[in-house]
Amino acid sequence: MLKTPAEFELHPARVARTLATVAATLVLIHLIAMQVNFNPALGLKEHFGIEYWHVAILDLDEEESFGTWFSSGILAFAGLLLLVEARAARAGEDRWHRWWGVLAVGFFFLSMDEVVGVHEYVNTLLEETPWTVFGAVILAVVGLAYLPFLWHHRGRTALLFVAAGAVYGGGAVGVEHFTGADVNSLHYNMWTALEEGMEMAGVILFIYALLDHLRGAGGDEAVRLWLAARND
Numbered sequence: 001m002l003k004t005p006a007e008f009e010l011h012p013a014r015v016a017r018t019l020a021t022v023a024a025t026l027v028l029i030h031l032i033a034m035q036v037n038f039n040p041a042l043g044l045k046e047h048f049g050i051e052y053w054h055v056a057i058l059d060l061d062e063e064e065s066f067g068t069w070f071s072s073g074i075l076a077f078a079g080l081l082l083l084v085e086a087r088a089a090r091a092g093e094d095r096w097h098r099w100w101g102v103l104a105v106g107f108f109f110l111s112m113d114e115v116v117g118v119h120e121y122v123n124t125l126l127e128e129t130p131w132t133v134f135g136a137v138i139l140a141v142v143g144l145a146y147l148p149f150l151w152h153h154r155g156r157t158a159l160l161f162v163a164a165g166a167v168y169g170g171g172a173v174g175v176e177h178f179t180g181a182d183v184n185s186l187h188y189n190m191w192t193a194l195e196e197g198m199e200m201a202g203v204i205l206f207i208y209a210l211l212d213h214l215r216g217a218g219g220d221e222a223v224r225l226w227l228a229a230r231n232d
Contacts (some may be wrong), residue, residue, distance in 0.1 A: 168202025
């Protein structure tokens with residue numbers, strides 16, 4: 001029997017474990033696929049006649065891949081949860097509802113960027129300065145701007161948000177800045193596993209933090225998204 005929307009529940013720890021399992025599997029598959037394609041010591045590429053296009057959909061750095069689809073999906077899911085929180089905060093006349101809404105827009109943009117590759121397009125326009133430099137500046141500005149928001153939600157929620165941002169930013173900006181430019185190398189693709197893995201881990205931790213925050217607001221073991229969205 002299908003559940004009605006009012007009975008739909010999400011358990012923060014259960015959701016995080018499920019998403020983390022999928023992310024870890026995607027990273028492991030990427031590592032194996034890139035070793036097969038780029039490591040001549042294994043000899044598998046020549047022996048089996050493997051070409052890159054055979055493993056491209058397993059490459060976390062490719063936009064047309066399972067990994068990119070998953071990353072885009074969890075970013076959009078985080079954006080949806082932020083919209084739920086923004087609506088609930090607005091219904092409760094919480095002055096921070098716009099801050100939640102701005103975060104939602106940001107996550108939807110990141111979800112789009114995973115597929116469209118806006119940051120890669122920007123990188124092609126810059127001759128000397130990699131986009132990660134501007135990315136680091138944007139992260140710093142957003143972090144500083146949201147200090148009042150974090151102070152208001154100080155405690156468990158703020159700590160989880162900061163940790164999630166540090167992991168995601170460390171992968172998206174930090175690791176990518178030092179990865180190198182030779183995309184057709186084993187070195188680059190091994191670092192890509194760390195970069196994309198950290199990005200996914202950061203988003204999953206953020207999703208856990210959001211669900212945990214919503215659960216705390218309702219006092220239940222699980223999050224009922226439909227009821228939270230209907231508060232207005």
